[in-house]
Amino acid sequence: ELHKLYTLVYVLNKDKTKILLGLKKRGFGKGRWNGFGGKVEKGETIEQGALRELKEESNLDAKNLEKKGVIYFKFEGDPVIMDVHLYTTTDVSGDLIETDEMLPKWYNVSDLPYSSMWPDDPIWHPWFFEGKIFTVKFFFKADLETITGYKHKFASSV
Numbered sequence: 001e002l003h004k005l006y007t008l009v010y011v012l013n014k015d016k017t018k019i020l021l022g023l024k025k026r027g028f029g030k031g032r033w034n035g036f037g038g039k040v041e042k043g044e045t046i047e048q049g050a051l052r053e054l055k056e057e058s059n060l061d062a063k064n065l066e067k068k069g070v071i072y073f074k075f076e077g078d079p080v081i082m083d084v085h086l087y088t089t090t091d092v093s094g095d096l097i098e099t100d101e102m103l104p105k106w107y108n109v110s111d112l113p114y115s116s117m118w119p120d121d122p123i124w125h126p127w128f129f130e131g132k133i134f135t136v137k138f139f140f141k142a143d144l145e146t147i148t149g150y151k152h153k154f155a156s157s158v
């Protein structure tokens with residue numbers, strides 16, 4: 001099928017009590033808090049794309065990224081599936097800045113602003129915070145709000 005590759009990077013503090021989110025200021029997902037990421041471009045690996053987007057959107061350099069999963073999104077009436085490759089890191093350098101794309105803010109992982117996040121987040125976040133490696137496929141209505149179903153698998157690697 002038709003798949004378009006995207007990345008999503010969550011930066012956590014060393015004791016994993018806090019997570020860095022960004023408020024998307026324009027484009028797809030404008031007005032929602034999310035991790036950092038974007039499209040994977042020709043000529044780069046998915047991981048290189050994740051590092052590039054983190055740097056572009058937050059000015060942070062991740063020393064290494066841990067692959068945590070792949071989230072597939074199918075939207076009613078759209079044949080193209082979004083493959084969102086999920087990474088995490090606790091090892092970043094550089095000065096966090098607000099960019100044209102993102103307003104950054106550290107959140108307690110116990111108190112995330114789910115009403116201003118994508119509706120799928122509360123479904124897969126528990127698996128992510130439990131350190132599981134997973135794939136999940138969401139079926140959305142065209143309104144980008146209504147989830148008509150999802151199917152997930154736990155994996156040893158993705």
Ligand SMILES: CN1CCN(c2cc(NC3CC3)nc(N)n2)CC1
Nearest residue numbers: 006007008037038039073118120121
């Ligand atoms: C480059 N970005 C990364 C993040 N991403 C999404 C999407 C998403 N839900 C889909 C219904 C839209 N949920 C989260 N948490 N992130 C879209 C592409």
